[in-house]
Amino acid sequence: MKPAPFEYHRPASLDEALALVAELGSDAKALAGGQSLVPAMNFRLARPGVLIDLNRIAHLAAIDELPDGGFRIGAMTRQRAVERSAAVAQRAPLLAEAMPWIAHPQIRNRGTVGGSLAHADPSAELPAVMLALDARFVARSRRGTRTIAGPEFFAGILTTALAPDELLIAVEIPAPPAGAGAAFVEVARRHGDYALVGVAAQVVLEMDGRCRAARIALLSVGDTPVLAASAMATLIGRRPDPPTIEAAARAAAERDIDPPGDIHASPAYRRHLAGVLVARALRLAVERAGKPPA
Amino acid sequence: MGPSVHVGVTVNGTRYQRSVEPRLLLSDFLRHELGLTGTHVGCEHGVCGACTVLLDGDPVRSCLLFAVQADGAEVTTVEGLAPAPGELDLLQTAFRESHGLQCGFCTPGILMTMIAFLGDHPAPDESAIREALSGHLCRCTGYRHIVDAVALAATRITHGGRA
Amino acid sequence: MTQAFGARALRNEDARLLTGRAQFVDDVRLDGLLHVAFRRSEYAHARLIDVDVSAARAADGVVAVFTASDLGDYWRPGPLLVSPPPIAGLVFNTATQVPLARDKVRHVGEPIAMVVATSRYLAEDAVDQIVVDAEPLEAVVDIERALEPGAPVIHESIGSNLAAHVVQRKGDYAAARERAALVVARRFLYDRGVSAAIETRGVVAAWDTSAEQLTIWDTTQAPIPIRNGLAGMLGLLESQVRVIAPFIGGGFGPKIMMFYPEEVLVPWAAMRLGRPVKWIEDRLESFTATTQERGQVHEAELAVDQAGRILGVKDRFVHDTGAYDPYGLTIPINTQCTLLGPYRVPAYDSEFTVAFTNKTLVTPVRGAGRQHGVFVMERLLDLAARGLGLDPVEIRRRNYLAPGDFPHDHQILFQDSAPLVYDSGDYLPALEEAARMVGYDRFVREEQPRLRAAGRRVGIGIVSYVEGTGIGPYEGARVSVEPSGKIRVATGVGTQGQGHFTSFAQIVADVLGVDVADVHVLTGDTSAFHWGTGTFASRGAVVAGSACHAAATRVREKAMVLAAEQLRVDRSCLELAGGQVRVADDLARSIALGDLARRANPLRGAVRPGTEPGLEATAYFGPDRGSTASGVHAMQVEVDPETAMVKILRYIVVHDCGRVINPLIVEGQIQGGVAHGIGNAFFEQLRYDESGQLLNASFMDYLLPTASEVPAVEISHAETPSPLNPLGVKGVGEAGCIPTGAAFAQAVEHALGDPGLEILEIPLSPSRLFELTQERLTP
DSSP states (O other): OOOOOOOEEEEEEEHHHHHHHHHHHGGEESSOOOHHHHHHHHHHHHOSSSEEEEETOOSSSSSSEEEESSSEEEOOOHHHHHHHHHHHHOOOOHHHHHHHGGHHHHHHOOHHHHHHHHHTTTTTTHHHHHHHHHHHEEETTEEEEEEEEEEEEETTTTSOOTTTEEEEEEEEEOOOOOEEEEEEEEESSSSSSSSEEEEEEEEEOTTOOOOOEEEEEESSSSSSSSHHHHHHHHTTTTTHHHHHHHHHHHHIIIOOOOOOOOOOOOOOHHHHHHHHHHHHHHHHHHHTTTOOOO | EEEEEEEEEEETTTTEEEEEEEEOOOIIIIHHHHOTTTOOOOOSSSOOTTTTETTTTTEEEGGGBGGGTTTOOOEEGGGGGGTTTTTTHHHHHHHHHTTTTTSSSSSHHHHHHHHHHHHOOSSHHHHHHHHHTTTTTSSSSSSSSHHHHHHHHHHHHTTOOOO | OOTTTTSSOOOTTTHHHTTOOOBBBBGOOOOOOEEEEEEOOSSSEHHHHHOOHHHTEEEEEEEEEEEGGGGGHHHHHHHHSSSOOTTTTEOOOOOOOSSOOEEEESSTTTEEEEEEEHHHHHHHHHHHOOEEEEOOOOOOOTTTTGGGGTTTOOOOOTSEEEEEEEEEEEEEEHHHHHSSEEEEEEEEOOOOEEEEOSOEEEEEEEETTTEEEEEEOOOOSHHHHHHHHHHHHHHHOOOGHHHHHHHHOOSSSGGGGGGGGHHHHHHHHHHHTTEEEEEEEEHHHHHHHSOOOHHHHHHHEEETOOOOOEEEEEEEEEEETTTTTTTTTTTHHHHHHHHTTBBOOOOEEEEEEEEEOOSSSSSSTTTTTHHHHHHHHHHHHHHHHHHTOOHHHHHHTTOOOGGGOOSSEEEOTTTSEEEEEEEEOOOOHHHHHHHHHHHHIIIIIIIHHHHHHTTOOEEEEEEEEEEEEOOOOEEEEEEEEESSEEEEEEESSOOOOHHHHHHHHEEEEEEHHHGGGEEEEESSTTTTOOOOOOOOOTTTIIIIIIHHHHHHHHHHHHHHHHHHHHTTGGGEEEEEETEEEEETTEEEEEEEHHHHHHHHSSSOOOOOOOOOOSEEEEEEESSOOOEEEEEEEEEEEEETTTOEEEEEEEEOOOOOOOOSSSHHHHHHHHHHHHHHHHHHIIIIIOOOOSSSSSSSSSSTTSSOOOOOTTOOOOEEEEEETTTTTTTTTTOTTGGGSSHHHHHHHHHHHHHHTTTTOOEEEEOOHHHHHHHHHHHHHOO
């Protein structure tokens, strides 16, 4: 289990990296944290001819607050840094809650936010969380910078909307509206495993307790992280009482997903878990709505 | 063989300079280039944790890093724990006293994770220890005595010892 | 001096392991070392047409590439390791593994070509350039279908996939069934897993052309048989071959398998190339190239009277041996024998069939077939209890053998060809202790109803097992006193983390009156000791431990005789303590063991006839048959009824391994065994598709339990000494994982409280548990 040979580049700046990406095209692979790429290379399932190591581009590893109250996470920010960030705990408790579910600390010490998102594994936590948070994906190439919304960014299994000459450089997370509450729940076989099913949910309640907005994203239920559109629609304008939550959970399980089967879970089991976990996430999110983050 | 790249790295306080293939894994670099065979390799896909070392103080899987990525960094391996030859540090002593190892193959990686963990959590409870340990596979011990060892080390740190 | 035997002595080997100084096979560094990678079969079953290695031979860094045709006369199938016991009517068809596949491949991962290069990286690059032309054949994956007419035949020379057929009977089961108040009959499934030692296998070989000596470092549990076998294959004297099994990173059974293709090929390549050669298995290889275990299908029934007393058991099962069967019938006979458990079973009708399949070879993995027997018997008892309205603990109580029943002859043969006779045991107190520790009565009466009312599903499983351990043929040991007073012990068993460096030292320390830390144990190096078999069947402490005891006792005798001469007193006046032989009523008159050792090896004068130089002795121990360990496991689980996830809340083991040499080490063995058993019960399952491809060949998808899934096991030691060895010990290495599946199934059923939900298969994933609960909802 030794990787096949490759050509190695270690650009010192983003411009240099973008030039390399533009020049080398599809044979080149960006090396961020490497916690998914390197295992695939060791199994020789991935054999990139060229690796462009982004780890020396210092300014891509920053968490910056934005004027609108949201914040921006540089693509090379280590997952461990997000987990330990007071700003993240304050402004995106959903993200903070999801972080410890990602593998193990040794992996999070290397793994990056941008690497996980660009890898676009439908079983990973961060893509679903970013969908639930309505995050914007900032892509740059020598041609310029563009912002991509979550549902477009995740184009298919392990596939994103990034063009061959583009790099994901950051993700921008909007400020949580007043009255927001969020929860992340998942079921995994072992602590740190990819989830059998996971749910990231954020609800925004009006002063009268009605649901003004809701975003529910599921992981491990399809080729991409899935926004549960009909479950979300079930909640809007209604009080999230137990029957409404049950209805939303049923909608998510029965209408919003078409889960795959694999050696760990049958499609029926995944569908069942999706309903259970959407209900659990919504109950928690509603309970937390309006309360300051712990 | 492709062109080689330069790696300058400090391991356990000693500076090493080598020229290696870019694809050489840090685990193989430590073991076979530097002869530091205390770091073990159990899966080469980042799950078992046997190859865990400290990279600039943080535990990482050395099988998921290329040696060239450690260029300029400080690495600590199990060989760097004991204060002097023939001695054990506080955590190693606790492992011996609690029977926290059997075949000892996974042990070096566990020690490296736990030394960093105790730095961050000087007084952990059992569930925190178990969670920290869950990034390591051990087939011999069933983990109980490892948990005991880490708890014993934590108690001694609380009473003035140094990890 | 306090007695070392029975003390929680800290381990002598730990300092080396904790500082990274202990040498494992992959740590061996030699000048000019070459590295091996194998091209392995991608097909489970295929006819080989052509293997083109020309591009690989020309690849960067490649020194040699070998295929079967390059091996010449050296190519031959491996030996049959364990001959079948002399059971009347037994059928056994042998087909053993080959070094490199020649005409046919029979499982994914079977080696086809061997690349030797200057680095493992380059060797793997060259492997990619080997072109294998093969005609895929239909694969035999399902054990039962393997034996159906028309199934593709794996070994044409045998003509079918039947590897063995064995019947053992006692009493009259048909008559017992006639008399029964209740007969429960079910079909039980047990699926495959891997042993998953964290250190994979590896072999390093170096041929010294001037000294004509071959040195082999091997991750084997049996260094001496490996040496003897390889010497024969390579045409060398046994003394020309030295096999070193240094520190081994866990064994669990598969590292005893002999001879793996790589074990045969690496030394041959080192001799042929005149350079040292290393092969270290990677984890991907390990999933298909290291032996596995556990696939069986049982159709079993239990006949009981109205009081729940066992009248008889009938079992028909099929055992999956994989593509070859070099290990004979050890596993299915263990299953057959262990099924009887601690119970009085008047009639037993047991028949099994062994099938070849296109999957990795099956040889013993910790437990070695015993857990299947325990699972079937314990589940049948649970079902009978349910049928009769009896408590599961009560039905066991009513069927145990009593202390007066020993030795108890079951009238069938065990895996070592000896009659299955239990030497000793006392089962009921262990059951009562386990029930007390887990709070069974109060839980059933008060807690469970309260929890259930609150929507929580919590249950307890309590099961029993008996384990034949410590079988022959023999082990030996040499004990020597050095002039420094330190003691050297050399023995032939390998050691893979069981603490032999310490437990053997404890045995010897007591006999010679020295500190445990002053006894240096050397195992696993044929240059230090070359008689013995190896570490398997929970036998290290029993057999090698007894040999250490015998050798130390002889050294003690020698020391006493010498000291009596030196001190000019009668031997009866002497005692041995603190490293000194001294006059019991005049402690000032003493002589150190080290001094005696020096005087026993004089530089001048003469050694008298009838005596030997040195304070040293060698002794052997071979038990007539194995000693019978036993125990009871109690497990408390909570099932989340919404997600079908199971959490283990408590785990209790009351075990009897006879006299305990070192409780710390024994507790470690049990805790680790339970973790392995939990893995087998709920997490670990090899998933083959219908073409024989393994779908989860990684630690991402093959789930070993972690610290978050394994509870702290609460352990109580019961001791009924074995009369079969001087130490009174029994084996314990496998005990922890043997009854775990049975306890798990009972506990989950108890938690769910649905009398119609039966768990008849292991492993049981949450997805499968969900399916079972759904089936109950839609009959």
